[in-house]
Amino acid sequence: MRGQWVRLDEVLTRIESHQDYPGNVAGVLAEMLAAVALVADGIKFQGAVSLQSRGPGPLTTVLAECRSRHLLRGIARWTDADPLPESESLHALLGNGQLALSLIPETADSRSQRAPYQGLVGITDQHLAGNLERYFQDSEQLPTLLRFARDGDSVTGLLLQRMPDEDDATEIELDEADAFWEEIGMLTATLTDAELAALDPEVLLSRLYAEHPLTLQPPRSLTFQCTCSRVKTRDTLQAFSREELLDLLEEDIPPKAPGEILVTCEICGASERFDAFDIHMMFVPGTPRIH
Ligand SMILES: [Zn+2]
Known part of the structure; x- marks a missing residue:
């Protein structure tokens, strides 16, 4: 045994x-x-x-x-x-x-x-x-x-x-x-x-x-060890349309301030912040993706 x-x-x-x-x-x-x-x-x-x-x-x-x-x-x-x-x-x-x-x-x-x-x-x-x-x-x-x-x-x-x-x-x-x-x-x-x-x-x-x-x-x-990362979080956000993301950006629900999207991992508690520039870059054709 x-x-x-x-x-x-x-x-x-x-x-x-x-x-x-x-x-x-x-x-x-x-x-x-x-x-x-x-x-x-x-x-x-x-x-x-x-x-x-x-x-x-x-x-x-x-x-x-x-x-x-x-x-x-x-x-x-x-x-x-x-x-x-x-x-x-x-x-x-x-x-x-x-x-x-x-x-x-x-x-x-x-x-x-x-x-x-x-x-x-x-x-x-x-x-x-x-x-x-x-x-x-x-x-x-x-x-x-x-x-x-x-x-x-x-x-x-x-x-x-x-x-x-x-x-x-x-x-x-x-x-x-x-x-x-x-x-x-x-x-x-x-x-x-x-x-x-x-x-x-x-x-x-x-x-x-x-x-x-x-x-x-x-x-x-x-x-x-968690498996979350900024790249994975960004990929998840890309399931939303640009308009939806811009609406989310303006919401004012603490701890999130207007002008940012705050994504917190439920497993490890790590937060990633995305601003208007990040959202803009998600929708630029041909933007190189890092994997
Ligand atoms: Zn995590």
Whole structure:
């Protein structure tokens, strides 16, 4: 078997600092960020691993993404129509929804993106971990144990997976592997959330699986990084007509002053300002584009 352990603390604070997230929304986003970090490490995939919720509940969207196995970003949005429930249950927040796990390959030319792989799982468990365990078991045929524990501004995740059997494994070897996986399950069930949230991985794993040989790979750091840029924002603005942009320019809605268009990224909080000259340049034929 193999596994991944992750703890997000400063990177989580950074991601959640741009929005005033209620505690339960911040918790769901934190677990989804930990999940994409765990999955991205396990599959050694170059590209982006994203986990997105879709559902009719008051928490309309949660998106967590891990690019190049170490760059994290994420966002949650909810509707103002009804008061957001205080419950942490995914049913209460997302309704009878789905989780989509996508692998988006990285290509040298970002405009010719290859088709992403996407797996879907219905939300039948109150907790993220239970739903993702079922996804790996049913869609990937990988028996999986997944745990998350939160403590203040940090979240810790532990993912364990039983590796596929060798093609030429004997009945005895298969029975032994089953018994081993069952034992690992029972040992993991003794782990409390407080222990998972507080202990360092070396201590936690060597205590929990003391009877078994354990190999730890070197740790890696995770960083917050957004994908927004002035060029992308300008491309988005070009979907509007020149007249629409000039109308927007004159609006006086603080913090935006007349004479500028202010675009703020919801994910990282960065603002880009465009003035009348910028808008004029967008509509000059043959203006070179920088990519
Ligand atoms: Zn951004």
